[in-house]
Amino acid sequence: xxxxxxxxxxxxxxxxxxxxxxxxxxxxxxxxxxxxxxxxxxxxxxxxxxxxxxxxxxxxxxxxxxxxxxxxxxxxxxxxxxxxxxxxxxxxxxxxxxxxxxxxxxxxxxxxxxxxxxxxxxxxxxxxxxxxxxxxxxxxxxxxxxxxxxxxxxxxxxxxxxxxxxxxxxxxxxxxxxxxxxxxxxxxxxxxxxxxxxxxxxxxxxxxxxxxxxxxxxxxxxxxxxxxxxxxxxxxxxxxxxxxxxxxxxxxxxxxxxxxxxxxxxxxxxxxxxxxxxxxxxxxxxxxxxxxxxxxxxxxxxxxxxxxxxxxxxxxxxxxxxxxxxxxxxxxxxxxxxxxxxxxxxxxxxxxxxxxxxxxxxxxxxxxxxxxxxxxxxxxxxxxxxxxxxxxxxxxxxxxxxxxxxxxxxxxxxxxxxxxxxxxxxxxxxxxxxxxxxxxxxxxxxxxxxxxxxxxxxxxxxxxxxxxxxxxxxxxxxxxxxxxxxxxxxxxxxxxxxxxxxxxxxxxxxxxxxxxxxxxxxxxxxxxxxxxxxxxxxxxxxxxxxxxxxxxxxxxxxxxxxxxxxxxxxxxxxxxxxxxxxxxxxxxxxxxxxxxxxxxxxxxxxxxxxxxxxxxxxxxxxxxxxxxxxxxxxxxxxxxxxxxxxxxxxxxxxxxxxxxxxxxxxxxxxxxxxxxxxxxxxxxxxxxxxxxxxxxxxxxxxxxxxxxxxxxxxxxxxxxxxxxxx
Numbered sequence: 001x002x003x004x005x006x007x008x009x010x011x012x013x014x015x016x017x018x019x020x021x022x023x024x025x026x027x028x029x030x031x032x033x034x035x036x037x038x039x040x041x042x043x044x045x046x047x048x049x050x051x052x053x054x055x056x057x058x059x060x061x062x063x064x065x066x067x068x069x070x071x072x073x074x075x076x077x078x079x080x081x082x083x084x085x086x087x088x089x090x091x092x093x094x095x096x097x098x099x100x101x102x103x104x105x106x107x108x109x110x111x112x113x114x115x116x117x118x119x120x121x122x123x124x125x126x127x128x129x130x131x132x133x134x135x136x137x138x139x140x141x142x143x144x145x146x147x148x149x150x151x152x153x154x155x156x157x158x159x160x161x162x163x164x165x166x167x168x169x170x171x172x173x174x175x176x177x178x179x180x181x182x183x184x185x186x187x188x189x190x191x192x193x194x195x196x197x198x199x200x201x202x203x204x205x206x207x208x209x210x211x212x213x214x215x216x217x218x219x220x221x222x223x224x225x226x227x228x229x230x231x232x233x234x235x236x237x238x239x240x241x242x243x244x245x246x247x248x249x250x251x252x253x254x255x256x257x258x259x260x261x262x263x264x265x266x267x268x269x270x271x272x273x274x275x276x277x278x279x280x281x282x283x284x285x286x287x288x289x290x291x292x293x294x295x296x297x298x299x300x301x302x303x304x305x306x307x308x309x310x311x312x313x314x315x316x317x318x319x320x321x322x323x324x325x326x327x328x329x330x331x332x333x334x335x336x337x338x339x340x341x342x343x344x345x346x347x348x349x350x351x352x353x354x355x356x357x358x359x360x361x362x363x364x365x366x367x368x369x370x371x372x373x374x375x376x377x378x379x380x381x382x383x384x385x386x387x388x389x390x391x392x393x394x395x396x397x398x399x400x401x402x403x404x405x406x407x408x409x410x411x412x413x414x415x416x417x418x419x420x421x422x423x424x425x426x427x428x429x430x431x432x433x434x435x436x437x438x439x440x441x442x443x444x445x446x447x448x449x450x451x452x453x454x455x456x457x458x459x460x461x462x463x464x465x466x467x468x469x470x471x472x473x474x475x476x477x478x479x480x481x482x483x484x485x486x487x488x489x490x491x492x493x494x495x496x497x498x499x500x501x502x503x504x505x506x507x508x509x510x511x512x513x514x515x516x517x518x519x520x521x522x523x524x525x526x527x528x529x530x531x532x533x534x535x536x537x538x539x540x541x542x543x544x545x546x547x548x549x550x551x552x553x554x555x556x557x558x559x560x561x562x563x564x565x566x567x568x569x570x571x572x573x574x575x576x577x578x579x580x581x582x583x584x585x586x587x588x589x590x591x592x593x594x595x596x597x598x599x600x601x602x603x604x605x606x607x608x609x610x611x612x613x614x615x616x617x618x619x620x621x622x623x624x625x626x627x628x629x630x631x632x633x634x635x636x637x638x639x640x641x642x643x644x645x646x647x648x649x650x651x652x653x654x655x656x657x658x659x660x661x662x663x664x665x666x667x668x669x670x671x672x673x674x675x676x677x678x679x680x681x682x683x684x685x686x687x688x689x690x691x692x693x694x695x696x697x698x699x700x701x702x703x704x705x706x707x708x709x710x711x712x713x714x715x716x717x718x719x720x721x722x723x724x725x726x
Contacts, residue, residue: 123183627681
């Protein structure tokens with residue numbers, strides 16, 4: 001489980017707003033890395049109370065459908081004790097953050113950390129504001145502070161009463177001798193209750209602003225193309241062939257500064273600028289372009305798979321538990337070099353066939369888009385991003401400008417899934433605007449989006465185990481093969497699996513690739529869970545154990561896992577044997593500090609068609625501040641991963657991705673969605689917090705695959721399921 005090492009906020013900066021209200025800046029100490037991705041520090045938050053008793057919360061994180069713009073105000077409102085209808089959300093000012101020593105500490109939005117890492121500080125901000133209001137009222141009324149009650153936006157003491165807004169200006173001048181403690185679980189009046197998200201009305205009535213919606217006076221449009229083979233370079237283009245097409249203004253070369261670009265660096269390419277985006281896109285499509293495809297032109301997914309099979313045939317590099325970064329269960333006093341010998345000398349050995357999952361893309365509803373207006377005195381940016389500060393810095397870097405002159409305006413995001421970390425569309429827009437001297441909107445076509453995305457890496461894995469007389473494993477070797485750029489993705493969930501095998505060894509090998517790799521929803525756990533949780537079923541079956549009972553037995557003493565597994569046994573109606581053509585399967589995976597179990601019920605027709613009839617989820621995140629949003633995110637994560645498992649998989653040939661639109665990279669549609677999805681929250685409520693935006697995804701494919709095995713006797717060892725022969 002994630003362990004956080006943090007201290008209370010050291011101080012509060014107090015300032016009076018122009019409107020005569022209370023503004024509280026909360027500088028937050030840095031927090032230790034906790035194994036997640038997307039940064040390891042927590043935010044600063046600004047709380048403003050105006051004379052009308054309206055509380056505005058500045059949230060530096062991006063709202064991409066996960067509920068950040070509701071969760072943060074909820075945490076402040078809980079401690080402040082203000083009616084929910086008085087709460088407002090305010091976008092953060094990226095320029096202010098970047099140019100004031102990272103005022104909010106981090107604007108990174110990922111790793112399901114908005115609540116899990118931020119809650120102590122945001123709740124402290126609300127508690128501090130409440131106490132200052134009480135002191136201000138006590139001073140004005142001439143009564144002891146202990147007699148002043150702050151509740152639901154009102155201050156009272158005997159016959160005296162007034163709103164928070166009436167005392168906001170006075171409260172801004174109060175200095176507390178000691179900051180109040182935040183509430184303990186059980187004392188909450190708002191947190192833990194279902195609260196509708198603040199962004200939903202704006203999204204349903206069409207007033208929510210996305211980068212795609214931004215239009216500026218004199219704005220032109222650009223379509224871009226980078227080399228279809230990643231790491232390739234532009235050689236030449238013939239603008240004369242298209243310059244007389246309707247609306248065409250210019251062509252701009254997009255220059256790559258590095259030999260091998262990181263996923264946020266500009267890649268070598270070309271843009272066509274026109275009066276409309278369709279004019280730009282159509283002209284780009286027919287403009288003669290010559291590419292140097294580079295080293296990747298000979299690579300395919302088949303060639304990578306062949307390399308992975310060769311690597312798996314031999315021992316890999318031993319993964320050790322160093323400083324707790326990889327996980328327990330690898331340093332149980334065992335001679336790791338002896339594990340293979342224990343297995344070779346055992347009476348009963350189980351050896352798995354190779355499991356694998358392919359490259360996957362983000363394919364967000366909103367394709368990458370950016371609007372940039374470069375002027376002599378300032379640069380304005382609206383872009384597709386999960387980190388407003390990082391994108392601001394990247395635009396400044398692209399243009400060689402001082403960050404003080406760059407203003408990034410936060411908008412809503414039409415999906416992220418980690419993809420908002422991987423984009424450089426704002427770099428392109430900045431370079432083009434600087435070249436043509438006008439504001440520019442760049443939109444990636446869906447083909448360009450998929451071809452240039454930083455993809456979820458593939459993984460291949462197998463295992464070998466020795467079973468004891470009780471049918472449980474006494475020794476286990478796992479060997480996974482993954483990408484060179486982010487090797488930790490091939491270790492999460494397997495190197496630190498919770499199942500207590502006495503003699504344990506995990507090995508890792510690297511397969512080379514030119515495909516950019518980036519963050520995806522539940523990175524590492526999403527692919528590794530598919531392998532580990534089917535491996536577990538195979539081990540249970542080989543030892544004569546019910547697969548759910550096996551998991552319960554092998555996690556004895558681990559309360560968070562036991563809570564989930566026992567709830568699955570009690571509430572799911574568990575039985576893997578449902579009769580011919582039907583099956584029930586289970587899987588449990590930890591992701592972002594949350595243990596999520598899935599029980600899947602499937603039916604397979606005589607023609608091999610798979611129908612997922614029911615998905616049941618059991619989540620232990622320690623605490624949950626908004627069960628309604630938790631359920632929404634659980635359903636979203638489950639469908640996201642089920643879509644990849646059933647229909648996904650990038651097809652790489654001659655170094656390029658060939659299935660670059662929804663006619664060939666299929667996503668799950670509403671009729672494909674399981675008719676019954678249930679979510680059960682089974683929290684330990686024991687001083688640890690997990691994230692909720694991602695964890696139900698990873699157990700979904702293996703639970704479905706295990707159910708398919710019980711329905712058909714056939715084990716699906718790779719995705720997409722749609723290609724399986726049943």
